[in-house]
Amino acid sequence: MTRVGKYHVALVGVAVLLLLLSLVRLVSGYDDITSSGTFAAALLLAVPIGLAGLGGLWAERAGVVNIGLEGMMVLGTWFAGWAGYQWGAVAALVAGLLGGALGGLLHAIATVTFGVDHIISGVAINLLGPGVTRFLSEVLYKEGTQAAEAGAGITSSPAITSPPPRVSLPLLSDGPDLLGRLESTHWFLLSDLAGILRGLTHNVNMLVVLAVLLLPLTFFVLWRTAFGLRLRSAGENPWAAESLGVNVYLIKYVAVVISGAFAGLGGVFLVFVSTKYVEGQTAGRGFIGLAAMIFGNWRPGGLAAGAALFGYADGLQLRSSGAVTSFFLFGAVLLLIYLGQQVRRLLASGEPAEMVTRGARQYTMMAAAAAGMVVLFWLWLTVDQLPNEFVFITPHVLTLIVLLVASQRLRMPKADGVSYRRGEQH
């Protein structure tokens, strides 16, 4: 498919998705499906995942698998909290970045210099991150210290002194708040669009803006600059890169350190949201970020979609657990669309010869889709409140389903995870 084609398909996909969301909202009556609040929450929850995912992207594009993102993120939160309460938001940002980068450096030393298996090193860092931070808290935040006076405890830092500023889109989502008004009319599609736009633009943390900008920036650096080409070559064929004078070790070091810094930035973001470091606040987001990145096919756009999916599902269930059942309807309609397409294709190509080669497989798929549709629809009609446990796993189940559908089109960097040694052929 050409570039233009892909772009168009993506646009059409988004449009269909919007339409569906709007329909489901109307039918189910849960305004939270497209409310600005949900999208604001989704953004808030998606950003740390997306930052961790970006960290994963940088490392893996340079051929280093980074399962240690979680540990690096933990380092980011701790250092952000520690610097933040003493010297303010900017210091928190810098310290969190550096903390994460430190974890990345460790990973780089182990994997690049010593050729340790990437998963092993990552696991060790995931052990070390919480251990080191707990240790630091036990030493620096213990009773009687100045920090403890300022509100620190073993499990949390004092609040950071100057929270980062927030911005809104003037006119539209602030002041007259045109979008907000449009949203509250609950018109079909228009209000949904307004809600989404307002959620993404109203009263947004500066760090969110920064984080979102990092996506196109990453794309630009990795795919449009010479440095990016070299970095990706280290993930595709480091031997070729080295033979052309690219310093693969250096590139990998830079990539993995940046990767750690991104994870650390994700941690900083968490600290900014809660205004302080809280032990355990990363809650596995490093892993989810990794998942979002794989989900997104090792590309910034896809990664953003993956992070958005997690953020949206989480935000929606936090705001309105009941709305989650509407997704049974959503799924049923999606399956219906799929079925419709298949049937149309079957009818369009009337030749019997065509039919023969399709084989039984396709019919099985269609039958399964039809059955799934019926089951989903029935569930939607009968279930009005899922047990909370099932609501919590919505994003994870969705991810699995999407992977099942899309996985064969995923393509990871060819030399990802390979222990590269200078001068040694694979």
Add this chain to the structure above:
Amino acid sequence: MSSDTLDAARPAVELEGITKRFPGVVANHDIRISVRQGTVHAIVGENGAGKSTLMKILYGMQKPDEGTIKVDGKDVSFRSPSDAIDAGIGMVHQHFMLADNFTVLENIVLGAEPTKAGRLDVGAATKRITELAAAHGLRVDPGRLVEDLGVGDRQRVEILKVLYRGARILILDEPTAVLVPQEVDELFQNLRELTAEGLTVIFISHKLDEVLDIADEITVIRRGTTVASVDPHEVTARQLAELMVGSELPTPETRESTVTDTVMLKVSHLTMEADGHRAAPKGMPVERYVDLLREEGRRLLLDDVSFDIHKGEILGLAGVEGNGQSELIEAIMGIRPAHGGIALGEQDLSGWSTLRRREAGIGYIPEDRHRQGLLLEASLWENRVLGHQTRRPARSGIWINRRASRADTWRIIEDYDVRTPGVDTLALALSGGNQQKLIVGREMSGEPLFLIAAHPTRGVDVGAQAAIWDHLREARAAGLAVLLISADLDELIGLSDCIQVIYRGRLVAALDPSDITPERLGGYMTGAIAGTEES
């Protein structure tokens, strides 16, 4: 290539007393070579003689322990390839050094990217590459993904990579191993143009005819040291080979026919789709289904391939890489699904797993020994078990019989002259030739009825080559049916009882090896001679 320009040229590269030791091996010992500018200087030597190591030293990928390097008369000391590139040296490696998921352009500019305001300047790069390609007659499309390219195209990309960096001295390490004669001719034509423009080429090959054809000067390396410097006009290939190994040259000729009337392997209507296998509907004959596929315009990797191999027959399969040989092998081995029939003796194998096929008596010498043939980080005896884990002596019940496997590995080591200290040595500690001998021994040890031998002597030195040929001939005499696939056309012609040519997934010609030359065979392989069947 006129000799008066040669005489006038001054040395472009001088290697003085180069010594390089690896743990336990002296790869290079006091090597002295002087390469004059504007010439093609060939370096020959048996496997492991130290050619590649020497070139890697010259290219800055490895540091010599002793010795000096002079480029254009100046002393140099390279710390990395980029130093060498700066000094105007470029190297095309023995194995392709390309990132498959990158475009041709990205592969070429990598490490020497033109930038504009921080961005990669694609426009400028495209322009430069197109100019270079036109100037040297190297056709490429800069926008294509390398993974979609054939070997010939890849080779051109490799050369363009070097030229793009403005190299004046080109190192080509076995560039012709994967090319057919026509492509080799084309390459040589390009090289001659380059030398005429004053560039210097250092050329490494095991194909001595080619060396004599292209080289202006030849250096022979044996066991890490320079043993001779000869003029190509004054030696024959045979003499050259004897210089390399110090022994007589073997020939791959089969002496008398041992072909019997019993059909051992029967392949009928073998067809493979490019975009995923779909089983034919029940009850429909394969021929009809294949017709259907063709009508639908599907791309077929194997298109209705049928042939018989008799007991005691070696069937040679000639073809440019990428025309379906790998797919054919994998279909016969049951690694990839295909339509059509495969029968071994009386048994119909289609639908069987790889394991059952092996157990039924198919042996397999894979084309890439490191990829499909060996567990490099396992011991030799474990490699002996590989592929035979369900058969004696490797297996007893659910267990692996370690003692018997070891003993049988020792037998192979002795019978096939594998040079190794023992059966517990890891496979990666062996040189390539010895690894290949181990594989041949292993595949023969199952007393197979039918053997697939894909490039059985690729990258193997002349001594080992002769030994492998002998083993194939002996087994053939004992009634083995062999499907031989080789890029070495001399080997193919010399060993086969019959040659089939595969082109774009179809068998296009059946030829008699006794009256075919490599050149004509190459014509069939490239489709230059249309598929008139002769026998």
Add this chain to the structure above:
Amino acid sequence: GGDTGGGTTASEAPAGESEGTLKVGLAFDIGGRGDKSFNDAAYAGLEKAKTELGAEIKELSPASDGSNRGDLLRQLADAGYNPIIGVGFAYGEDIKKTAEEYPDIQFAVVDSASNAPNVTGLLFAEEQGSYLAGVAAATKAESGHVGFVGGVENDLIKKFEAGFVAGVKSVKSDIKIDVKYLTPDGDFSGFKAPDKGKVAAEKMFQDGADIVYHAAGDSGLGVFQAAAAAKKKAIGVDSDQRQTVKESNLQSVIMTSMLKRVDVGVFEFIKAFQGGAKGGTNITYDLKVDGVGLATTGGEIDDIKDKLDAAKKDIVDGKITVPSKP
């Protein structure tokens, strides 16, 4: 099962004579000392015992997975500590086993019932305190809409919810109550997720809630932030959060806090032990003994003091029985 299910209250704890030096051991729940919450409250009681009763004290924190609670108790027992206190209902089972192994040592467990003759259950009537919080919220909420954010959906936190809901309904039966838990039982990250607390509370405030009560540990911070952003109010939990929370902008949104005097429970137990009390019973710290209650810092509920006192009196007198399950 040595469930003796006693219903005595602290004031009835038996007294006896003291014996030798007092060595008190205490094992924290996950998080450990310095968590600014539950564990620290227990430690405050222990420290008070040190200063006032001259006790020698030792406190241990478990591993982050909580796998070694029993081992900590045994290490304290082996080191000669008596009595030994386990903080948190998760200690219930381990205390029972350890108490059987060390019959000569007195144990106490916070938030779980006595289950052996030498175990004292230190229970808190969170539902009663939460009831008062509910009354306060319902009375103050002009919109007729309040909310509750629970950290982890376990039975302990559900006690808070049950009491709160009952309290709210007692004021106005048609009042709207939003209830949200951040994580399911067993996933304790719900106590450490201020961002999720914020999102959940934000929704409640956007829907028109005036006051949100949280029992969500550190996640409560997010509830306070949401309240501050919406210019609404929140109710804190466990300790007087208007004092413990250091951010001045958040302090002002904390209308009151439901106090759970674990420090009192721990101290009283040690004191009773010194007096010769034996275990086998539960001591319930309820409204009657001020083991739970509402904080008045900031004076925001001073105007409804009468109403709260009346509700308290009804509970103490037994006129109202507050449910402990939603």
Add this chain to the structure above:
Amino acid sequence: MPAGLNRALFTVAGAAVAIVLAIAICSVAIVAAGADPLAAFAAFFDFGASARSQSNGIAAFLNRAVPLFIAGLAVAVGFRMNLFNIGVEGQYRLAAICAAYVGSTFTAPKPIQITVIILVAAVVGGLYALIPAVMKVTRGVNEVIATIMLNYIAINLTSYLVRGPFAGQRAEGELTTTTPDLPESAMFPNLNFFFDWFGVLPPTRGGGVWGFLLVAVVLGLVVWVVLERTRFGFDVKASGLNGPAALASGVNPKTMVIAAMVMSGAIAGLIGLPEILGDRGAFNSNFTPGLGFLGIAVALLGRNKPVGIAIAALLFAFLDRAQGALQIAEVPPSVITIIQGVIVLLVVVANEVTNRLALRLEERRAARQLGRNSPVEVGA
């Protein structure tokens, strides 16, 4: 065979150096924390003054090692063929609750009851691991991400089950949610008689030294035999070392993925049983989490070999045991996690370095024996 011996010696030496280095690094941290490293290291070996506290300490140590060992084995089976089963965490929790529940629904003679429980655990663990395996085989879904997602799903599922369908009776005032209590016949006999043999006081600790230790030892042996001596083990090793070669030699990669994953999951299913059958007698909300993740570290430290995993599990358990002792010595107990992390990192680094050295030596030896190292003297 000296070649193998050489390699083993190198490994041990490397590990020793790594551990010493880890200790040195942690000493620096301890000093920085204002504590005395000597006191800290003494605390690791301080099992208390009384005989009783010592036997309690030993029991705590061994009982921690058993689940870690099983977890390490589970992870290692997958790692052997480059399958990263990050899902051990979810598999063992789900298996534990199902086994505990099924075990509580009937009473049978001890051997039968226990066997049934073990089988249920293995089957549930195996089945849950089958999901990512099938996803990988049929749709090529990366198993790392699938198992991470399935972990979240399993954790939520267990918490739903324990308070919903599988909930059991609780004593009044008891807030821990739990499955019904297992009958006495389900409890695995302890090993306290060992202490009697040596004339030492048996531990008072809960279930004493869990008898499941024996199951773990047998499991370790079985896994070793299966991986090192059988055809299946050979296929696993071949698939792990070189997938395409295994395929060409007749090993069906899909079957192998499914078999290895299911075996890994089945072993994972047993991780929770020592605790349930040895001590708790039910699955409740205090059930130890996180063993699946620690299992990854243990397997890696033990180089995916049963003996190594045993040593790694013992080392981790030994460090974990000191949680209380360190606090008594006024040392921040988080040094344990730091030491564990640093050791994993350093040991794998040491592994790499020694591996390389050993390979070099082997190549040199091979070359020497073949006499390739003497270049011939030839005149030009």
